[in-house]
Amino acid sequence: MSYVIAIDGPAGVGKGTIAKRVADDLGLITIDTGATYRCLTVAVIDNGIKINEVDKIIKLSKEINIDMQLEEKEARIFLNGKDVTTRIREDDINNFVSPVSAIKEVRAEMVNLQRKLAQGKNVIMEGRDIGTVVFPDATVKIFLDASLEERAMRRYNQNQETGIDKDLTYEEVYESIKTRDYNDRNKPIGALKQAEDAILVDTTGKTIEENIKRVEEVIKSKVNI
Ligand code: DC
Secondary structure, three states, X not given: OOOEEEEEOOOOOOHHHHHHHHHHHHOOEEEEOHHHHHHHHHHHHHOOOOOOOHHHHHHHHHXXXXXXXXXXXXXXXXXXXXXXXXXXXXXXXXXXXXXXHOOHHHHHHHHHHHHHHHOOOOEEEEXXXXXXXXXXXXXXXXXXXXXXXHHHHHHHHHHHHHOOOOOOOHHHHHHHHHHHHHHHHOOOOOOOOOOOOOEEEEOOOOOHHHHHHHHHHHHHHHOOO
């Protein structure tokens, strides 16, 4: 029997980094569900669709093909066969992705896709609603959190390291995360919320190594790895 380890939490909390490191340590694969919404957002922009053209966005979400190469060291994501792994992290996508991901029909499409991607595999799946909606029966549920200030600083430092959105100031990153927090928490469906049976890991003031260790402890207490 395959199992799912759900890791949910707000933007900039380090879900991606932590999930990847833990997966490497434990020999699992990770599925970044935010990437599916980002990929659709690339398609929305490329097709010149405006954010208020909800019907067009829904239609597009049913037509496009999103694929992930999960077994690679760095998971890659493809939109209609084209590698958009770097493109999905750019700033125009950050600004558009929240309203796109708030559309009910879009969520239904993406949740279906996310479940298919996980089928038959032992995975760490990270997002906002994995423990509540996508896999409410996940074997392990972890909710990562950290203060807004710390998340903005981590994202800012990450941008400086990767070169993606390097020109954004700390204040701009802070405002962008604050807006996304509000949108993520107030979505009518699929809102960011800690599942009742999720274990809270507050990463504020902790090093990445401490957070990885804690997450691995939680996982090992629930599954025999
Ligand atoms: O994790 P991320 O920043 O790459 O996510 C991008 C956006 O997608 C985020 O603003 C919220 C949305 N999202 C979601 O609604 N549900 C998920 N499971 C994952 C992401």
